Amino acid sequence: MHFFLQLLVIILASFISHKHEAKAAYVPPYTSIVAPVTKHTDAAKPLYSVEIMTTYVNMQYLHANFLIDIDAPFIWHDCILQWNPYPGSCPNNTLCTYPVSCEEYQCTDVRTTYSYPNLPSCPPANNASTLPGWGYCTCPVNVVSPITTSCTQALLNYDDFTVYTSNGRNVFTGAYGANPNAACAPSSTFASFPKNINGVMAFSSSPCALPAYLYQPLKRSLALCLPSTLSSRGVLFFGSGPYYLLPQSDVDLRSYLSYTPLLKHPDSFGYFIGLKSIVIRRRSIGLPTNITTKLSTIEPYTLLRTNIYNQVVRVFSFYTIGIPPANPVPLFSVCYSTITRMILRLVPDIDLILSNGNKWTVSTANSMKQVTRDVACLAFVDGGVTPEHEIVIGTFQFEDNFLEFNLENSSLGFSSSLLRRQTSCSNFNFTLTNSY
Template sequence: MASSQTLTTLFIFSLLTISYAATDPFKLTKQTNIHFPIRKNQTSLQYYTTFEAGNPQSRTKVDALIDLGAQTVFFDCQPYVSSSYKRAACRSNRCKKALGSVCLWCNSTPRPGCFNNSCGVNAFNPLTGAFAELELGEDTVRVTSSDGHSIRLNYDVPKFQFLCAYLYVNVLYDLPGSNTAKGLVGLARTQVSLVSQISSLFSVAKKFALCIPSDKGLGDIFIGGGPYYMPPRTEDQSLNLSSTLLVINPVRTSPVSAYGEASDDYFINVKTIEIDGKRVSFNSSLLSIDSNGVGGTMISTVVPYTTLHSSIYEPLVKDFVKVAAVDGIKRVASVAPFGACFDAKTAPKTIAGPAVPDIDLVLEGKTIVRFKMYGSNTMVEAKKNVICLAFVDGGAEPRTSIVLGGHQLENRVLEFDLAASKLGFTNSLLILNTTCSQHRQS
């Protein structure tokens, strides 16, 4: 029998081993990824995630808007107090890596977001159009790992770079959330986006997946690849992905990008649009990106409902109304901003939403690839007993012909493989009797 001293030694060694595994950013197994929750603000219809930043003795909880095309991470540093925070000096290598544009000076007492000769990087609020030059800094952030089923371990990740909004609170207006600090996390291809930093720090695949919830439940951001499990289903959803190429728009689409840079937003190549298998007729040249960066199809987590060029929107609505009438779905007065609304009592309910005509985006691929949308993704309840086609007229001269919005992305797994420049996606999870609301993390 082992002595009490030996048992005590083994116990202490076990504690040290567990602690090390939970704090060393390089101990992920092959079947593990990094996970962040997704919440939906039911009023603004925006999606946000939550994380903690700062030294362990004084962490600040941050609610941050999820923006697929944003270049950086930034948040409110007014309530932020951390002894481990370090600002990036102007013209330093870290500053260049983050595309720093100016040198900032501050006459107040030094604190995060207010140091002299610090690196200033442009930040943009896509909800208000406000932008500011914020101080680039770095500190520890806490993240969690997942095996695709549940949350596994917490990790304190040092030297995570972000922008500190202290003097420029206008860039924080209208951002969703309820905790002490509000901010934004960018998921673009830039070196200082959330995805690029986490995948580099943990030496995992440069890919991320979103499972966006439609209700008050918690969805998922997975960084590093699958598996992705959506109980009660037992299959790994990373094995059920259809795929299409991600397209680079050669012209910037963000006001904080430098002239001459390619866009950081994610585009896909839509070939046609079908309603119940029949092609919608419009000028197909609108689906291509021209030499000025105009046209094409962009994916957005910030735009609540898909917006369409008027020349695409009008025939789509016309065809949808015609097919819906044949199916006995009664049209009623429109409710702004939607152009076609219906009596909900004439559209039977199914597990995938109202029984209305399907809308398919036919995408570029080796074979026919369809991004299929059932009633849950095409319709929205505008008021009692009234459902509306959840697409919006984007006008006659929009920069982008189709902006695929959040409502159309909900309750399916979307995997952005940055190394292969490929988008993978599942069909609606609702037809599998599951959703993106998995409550893996509170």
């Protein structure tokens, strides 16, 4: 009998061990989350939004568009706080969320460490407000509009966002949830935003931005592919890859990437890179070693400090002397007549030589902005004599480029123009497939 008991124990132990091994070895079928990206031109400048699911109502998720901001310290959007929401208590077409109390550590963290810079127009934060029937103070925090730079007070909350999962090629019906602390801002705050955008989604390196709330098994890597047209969608991934675009359904976009280190800036949660020089054909424009080059999803065109801009214009104009000039158009000072579109083939590439020696090529599609039917302009802008950052690379230079912000090893992967590889950021297949 003793022998049989020992044998039974061994069999059970083996079964439990194999069960735990199988559980530990489980690898989910998705490698990333995925969301569509839309271009908007109905505001003061071109902007881009990402579509996120916000709440579950009547057996389906509601979708909302959030402005993509890779510099914002935290998420904020059009919503109201309710401490005891119940079915039917939230007004129609309104998102209701739970408040964070001013006595909670999240309130202190956002106010003191992960906040927007205090502007003269920002009201002082206080703990005087509460909600009807709720015995605690709310947590007012200041938010700054990336469009108008005006400051508004919002209330910190506990939020709930949902996105679809993907293996880089397909979008699954399975959902991935995140529960960040965000803030509810008044509806009037979004009057200057493009139509149907009523929030700012922070994708910065801040511990209060969305990437900080996207946990295992996802790798901490944000991939962004901005569309160049209003009629088609780009794509945003967060995870480890692979990433595929049609028609090259078997080519992982990571094979196109070159890399350079992401740098930290003491006054920003945004992303910065080192730039050594700007090369136009054989002419190199050297840059000071101490300058900062910022990446922005808010600035539409690359900004260059005046002395750098003047050098770029001088060299660029030398190599485009055969193209008929046109009168300058507001924002741009270097414009050309393009009655014959074929003439743009004479425009040289602009190569950004990075700190590690790798080259980010800005092709004609990302250097020349067609502003009218017959006029195209150099999409690099004079940023002034004493700007905050000497160089800011804007979204026109991002369009149809695949960018991977790897937050685990602090590197930026960049593809240069995908158009030269016979694809574009609008070629991801968003057709939903069955969950796993």
